[in-house]
Amino acid sequence: MRDLSERPLTLPQRKQDAREALLQAGSELMSERDEIDIPLSDIAARASVNSALVKYYFGNKDGFLLALLDRDVGTAIRDLNLLQAGPESATRKLTTHLSGIIRVYQRYPYINRLIRGAFNRVDAEAQKEVARRVVLPIRNFYRTILEEGHRNGEFRKIDPNLFYLTTIGACDQLFSSRGVLPHLQPDVSIDELRREYTDHVVALILQGISATTSAD
Amino acid sequence: MRDLSERPLTLPQRKQDAREALLQAGSELMSERDEIDIPLSDIAARASVNSALVKYYFGNKDGFLLALLDRDVGTAIRDLNLLQAGPESATRKLTTHLSGIIRVYQRYPYINRLIRGAFNRVDAEAQKEVARRVVLPIRNFYRTILEEGHRNGEFRKIDPNLFYLTTIGACDQLFSSRGVLPHLQPDVSIDELRREYTDHVVALILQGISATTSAD
Numbered sequence: 001m002r003d004l005s006e007r008p009l010t011l012p013q014r015k016q017d018a019r020e021a022l023l024q025a026g027s028e029l030m031s032e033r034d035e036i037d038i039p040l041s042d043i044a045a046r047a048s049v050n051s052a053l054v055k056y057y058f059g060n061k062d063g064f065l066l067a068l069l070d071r072d073v074g075t076a077i078r079d080l081n082l083l084q085a086g087p088e089s090a091t092r093k094l095t096t097h098l099s100g101i102i103r104v105y106q107r108y109p110y111i112n113r114l115i116r117g118a119f120n121r122v123d124a125e126a127q128k129e130v131a132r133r134v135v136l137p138i139r140n141f142y143r144t145i146l147e148e149g150h151r152n153g154e155f156r157k158i159d160p161n162l163f164y165l166t167t168i169g170a171c172d173q174l175f176s177s178r179g180v181l182p183h184l185q186p187d188v189s190i191d192e193l194r195r196e197y198t199d200h201v202v203a204l205i206l207q208g209i210s211a212t213t214s215a216d
Numbered sequence: 217m218r219d220l221s222e223r224p225l226t227l228p229q230r231k232q233d234a235r236e237a238l239l240q241a242g243s244e245l246m247s248e249r250d251e252i253d254i255p256l257s258d259i260a261a262r263a264s265v266n267s268a269l270v271k272y273y274f275g276n277k278d279g280f281l282l283a284l285l286d287r288d289v290g291t292a293i294r295d296l297n298l299l300q301a302g303p304e305s306a307t308r309k310l311t312t313h314l315s316g317i318i319r320v321y322q323r324y325p326y327i328n329r330l331i332r333g334a335f336n337r338v339d340a341e342a343q344k345e346v347a348r349r350v351v352l353p354i355r356n357f358y359r360t361i362l363e364e365g366h367r368n369g370e371f372r373k374i375d376p377n378l379f380y381l382t383t384i385g386a387c388d389q390l391f392s393s394r395g396v397l398p399h400l401q402p403d404v405s406i407d408e409l410r411r412e413y414t415d416h417v418v419a420l421i422l423q424g425i426s427a428t429t430s431a432d
């Protein structure tokens with residue numbers, strides 16, 4: 001799957017290839033156009049796949065968006081359980097997670113818009129699926145880690161829902177605001193900025209929830 | 217201007233009324249549809265104004281978006297200078313500002329998308345205008361306040377560009393993620409959540425940049 005981005009797209013030789021080529025084409029077009037509303041016909045054309053196959057593999061546009069979410073963040077979401085169960089401190093787990101989110105956003109800059117957009121555009125059943133597969137696992141991870149860190153004296157008491165919104169917003173903004181960057185900092189590359197941004201966000205959030213001081 | 221949202225829209229009696237009715241109609245439609253791409257013909261229809269007047273008042277869609285930005289945040293941006301020059305501590309100024317941003321986002325939930333979207337959709341000249349009128353004044357306010365707070369021993373050293381992105385992202389997410397909220401917290405009203413969110417974001421950011429502790 002991941003290798004697809006490195007090799008040129010050719011006509012798919014097997015069925016699985018066609019499905020993956022469609023997802024990859026959707027991902028590329030969303031990145032390039034900085035837009036999540038891509039006609040399925042454009043996606044089929046980019047993948048050099050008959051557009052009837054989109055319906056065959058994904059049912060409809062909602063099915064395609066869910067499959068793309070699963071491709072892009074499914075593994076990271078499932079890995080949250082491993083991270084949660086690990087022996088590290090809550091601070092260390094949260095640091096690992098936040099750096100990981102920013103990497104995902106860099107790779108798939110449309111991903112947060114896809115998640116947010118799902119709650120306006122797709123039907124109620126698909127919304128529940130997005131909540132179940134993506135939003136709630138992350139929120140539940142925060143709930144567990146924030147409680148653990150609070151118990152251990154690492155963090156002050158923090159509401160996991162508010163933390164979810166603040167954190168996702170702060171981590172995402174660098175990538176959803178790409179057009180603003182040249183006006184803010186004309187001379188810095190996005191890679192350099194990503195490294196600085198990761199350090200900045202992780203330090204701000206971890207110090208911000210730390211139990212060792214109080215705000216103001 | 218602000219009163220328009222409180223009284224029912226009627227056919228405009230004076231020219232200025234037609235311009236304001238168009239802006240108000242655009243604002244309402246963006247809020248209702250949770251979408252910033254509204255056809256100018258829909259805006260004219262909602263305002264009960266001949267669509268030729270959109271061109272007359274605003275030139276084109278870019279002109280309309282700039283005028284709407286100016287209507288929604290122009291006063292708040294100009295007030296930054298007053299806030300900056302005031303006698304309060306840097307911490308207090310930043311608290312006032314952050315609460316103000318969240319109020320603006322609640323009132324105009326499309327505003328951050330309008331600003332970000334401008335950097336993809338509008339022409340280069342209009343982009344420079346959005347940067348000049350909105351983005352850079354806020355960033356420059358942060359630069360001054362962060363330096364002042366650092367000098368006074370209130371804040372650790374913070375990059376104003378990174379701070380701009382983190383803060384705008386964190387403050388905005390509650391409003392750009394409205395569809396997610398019922399899944400996160402089914403039983404809480406948006407007003408209640410806004411109050412809690414304001415406290416959460418302000419505490420997190422101010423503790424996060426405080427000089428009195430270091431992260432990790």
